[in-house]
Structures are given as C-alpha cells and as structure tokens.
Amino acid sequence: MRYGREPSPYVELRREQWRELRRATPLTMTLDELVALRGLGDPVDLGEVVDVYLALSRLISLQVAARQRLHEATTSFLGEDPRDTTRVPFVIGIAGSVAVGKSTTARLLKTLLARWPDHPHVDLVTTDGFLLTKAELNRRGIMHRKGFPESYDRRGLLRFVSDVKSGAAEVRAPVYSHLAYDIVPGEEQVVRRPDILIVEGLNVLLPGHGLTVADLFDFSIYVDAHTEDIARWYVERFRTLRDTAFTNPGSHFHHYASLTDEQATAEASRLWREINEPNLVHNILPTRPRATLVLRKDADHRISRVRLRKL
Numbered sequence: 001m002r003y004g005r006e007p008s009p010y011v012e013l014r015r016e017q018w019r020e021l022r023r024a025t026p027l028t029m030t031l032d033e034l035v036a037l038r039g040l041g042d043p044v045d046l047g048e049v050v051d052v053y054l055a056l057s058r059l060i061s062l063q064v065a066a067r068q069r070l071h072e073a074t075t076s077f078l079g080e081d082p083r084d085t086t087r088v089p090f091v092i093g094i095a096g097s098v099a100v101g102k103s104t105t106a107r108l109l110k111t112l113l114a115r116w117p118d119h120p121h122v123d124l125v126t127t128d129g130f131l132l133t134k135a136e137l138n139r140r141g142i143m144h145r146k147g148f149p150e151s152y153d154r155r156g157l158l159r160f161v162s163d164v165k166s167g168a169a170e171v172r173a174p175v176y177s178h179l180a181y182d183i184v185p186g187e188e189q190v191v192r193r194p195d196i197l198i199v200e201g202l203n204v205l206l207p208g209h210g211l212t213v214a215d216l217f218d219f220s221i222y223v224d225a226h227t228e229d230i231a232r233w234y235v236e237r238f239r240t241l242r243d244t245a246f247t248n249p250g251s252h253f254h255h256y257a258s259l260t261d262e263q264a265t266a267e268a269s270r271l272w273r274e275i276n277e278p279n280l281v282h283n284i285l286p287t288r289p290r291a292t293l294v295l296r297k298d299a300d301h302r303i304s305r306v307r308l309r310k311l
C-alpha cells in the first residue's frame with residue numbers, strides 16, 4: 001500500500017523557482033547602494049537581490065496589505081470607527097547565527113521595502129541595543145555568555161516592540177557599540193510610527209513564558225547555513241576585523257590587532273567553539289521551524305533555497 005506524503009506546512013523552492021515569483025517587481029537598487037549595505041565579508045551581489053530579495057519584498061508587501069485588512073476586520077468587529085485607528089506597524093523578525101549575514105539581509109530588506117509606495121517608512125533595530133551593559137554582565141558573571149538569551153534585557157525589547165506596535169508617537173531603544181563592546185551611555189535610536197519595523201538579532205524567535213517578542217511578528221526570516229560554513233565565515237571575519245576595526249586603539253579588541261594569522265585563527269576558533277557555536281546549537285537553531293521563511297545559504301554564502309511556511 002502506498003501512503004501519500006506527510007502534509008507539510010512548508011513549501012521549499014530552489015532559487016531558480018523562487019526568482020520567478022518576483023513577477024514584475026522592479027529592481028530599485030544600484031550596485032553602489034548594495035555595496036554600501038553589504039556586511040563585512042558578505043559577497044551578496046545584484047544577482048542575489050534580483051533572484052531572492054525582490055520576490056521576498058513582493059511577498060512581504062502583499063502581506064502588509066492583507067494584515068491591514070485583518071486589523072480593519074477586528075476594528076469593525078469591536079464596533080470602533082475605522083477612521084480613528086492609525087495604521088498598525090507591520091513587524092518583521094530576522095534571526096540566525098552570529099556571522100551568518102543577518103544584518104545584510106535586514107539592511108537590504110529595509111531599503112527595498114521602503115521603495116514600495118504603500119509603506120515607505122521602514123525602521124530597523126538590532127537587538128544588540130538590548131544587551132545588558134558590560135558592567136551588568138560582569139556583575140552577573142555572564143560576560144562569556146554574550147549573545148545568549150540571558151545576556152539581554154528581554155522585557156525591555158518586548159516593551160519596545162509592543163510600544164511601536166501600539167502606535168506610540170516616539171519609542172526609544174538603547175544603542176550598542178562593537179567598538180566599545182558595550183551599550184553607549186546616553187545614545188538612543190528613536191522610532192516614530194513606521195509602516196514597517198524590522199527587528200534583527202540572534203534570539204528574536206525564541207519562545208518563552210508568556211508573551212515574547214516573536215508573538216508580535218507579522219513575518220519572520222531565519223538566515224540559515226551549515227554550522228561548519230558559518231564557523232569558517234566567523235574566523236575569516238575575525239581575521240579581517242584584526243586588520244581593520246581592531247587596529248583602532250579605542251576598540252575593546254585592540255589587543256587582537258597584533259595577533260599573527262595562526263594566533264588569530266586559534267583565538268577566533270576558540271570564541272566560536274566556546275560561545276557562538278553552543279548558542280547556535282542550543283538556542284538559535286531550535287527556533288528555525290518557527291520562521292515564516294528560511295533563507296538557506298551554501299558554503300560560498302550564496303542563497304540556494306528558500307523555505308516558506310504557507311500554513
């Protein structure tokens with residue numbers, strides 16, 4: 001007897017299939033703009049913008065309109081005047097490992113989505129602004145757990161996204177500096193009623209007790225690759241940082257600037273093995289099934305497959 005395939009909530013498309021779903025979406029980005037948005041060591045090219053990101057921006061744009069209609073249905077059910085309600089920001093979460101390229105994905109999407117006439121105001125926040133301060137991490141003895149769920153002010157992040165979604169006129173987020181390896185005192189990012197808010201960070205899809213930030217997402221993306229490929233990208237990036245950002249005497253990692261290639265590889269491999277890999281395996285990877293969409297990268301960083309949750 002032959003059994004049918006298990007029904008699946010996901011549809012998986014090869015890049016060549018996915019690119020067709022762009023339909024008539026125009027390319028609204030130049031090569032110069034792309035180069036400015038690209039993260040360190042991320043080789044994303046205009047071909048990938050055309051093949052992957054245009055269809056993605058079309059899908060999200062369709063969902064923004066549909067979500068607005070859903071809100072209107074609830075407003076009408078409650079007997080409220082639809083003219084009294086301001087537009088509810090559409091919230092997108094972007095998750096994935098350290099060094100997988102989340103920030104490039106987030107910046108590309110922000111730029112492309114803002115070029116659609118229906119939702120021109122797009123804001124992006126990264127969750128590193130909600131890391132506990134260096135002093136607080138030291139006080140709790142968890143400095144070596146930076147990036148793990150317990151290293152964040154999770155309530156603060158939830159409150160921030162709730163306030164934006166509730167239509168508050170101005171909402172403020174703290175700002176993190178890689179240079180100082182700490183929250184910057186007195187600095188903040190102000191978000192003013194965007195049409196779309198993108199929230200990017202390692203742990204944004206994590207479940208928890210009660211309401212979590214993921215419950216406020218209207219769409220979520222997980223940037224995925226084999227762990228050994230990400231490990232290599234992390235080590236390569238560390239070596240590039242050694243020759244660039246770490247040479248700044250103000251950098252928290254300035255002492256790494258004088259490492260030889262061999263020493264830098266050994267130190268980056270240790271940081272990967274002791275901090276970032278366990279965080280990926282134990283905390284981040286288990287959240288992948290929750291994402292609306294998974295962008296799967298090959299060893300050369302190129303996105304080769306897209307998995308969409310359709311149910």
Ligand SMILES: Nc1ncnc2c1ncn2[C@@H]1O[C@H](COP(=O)(O)OP(=O)(O)O)[C@@H](O)[C@H]1O
Nearest residue numbers: 039040097098099100101102103104178179245
């Ligand atoms: N120690 C560092 N000094 C300066 N920049 C850094 C450092 N670590 C990471 N970055 C930069 O911060 C950004 C976010 O990095 P990361 O959290 O690893 O996420 P992803 O690579 O997925 O975007 C990247 O653009 C990266 O180049």
Ligand SMILES: CC(C)(COP(=O)(O)O)[C@@H](O)C(=O)NCCC(=O)O
Nearest residue numbers: 126127128146147200201202271275
């Ligand atoms: C700042 C980060 C925790 C990531 O922050 P996110 O915005 O993803 O919440 C991470 O990039 C980091 O610096 N981790 C510390 C371990 C390391 O340096 O590799």
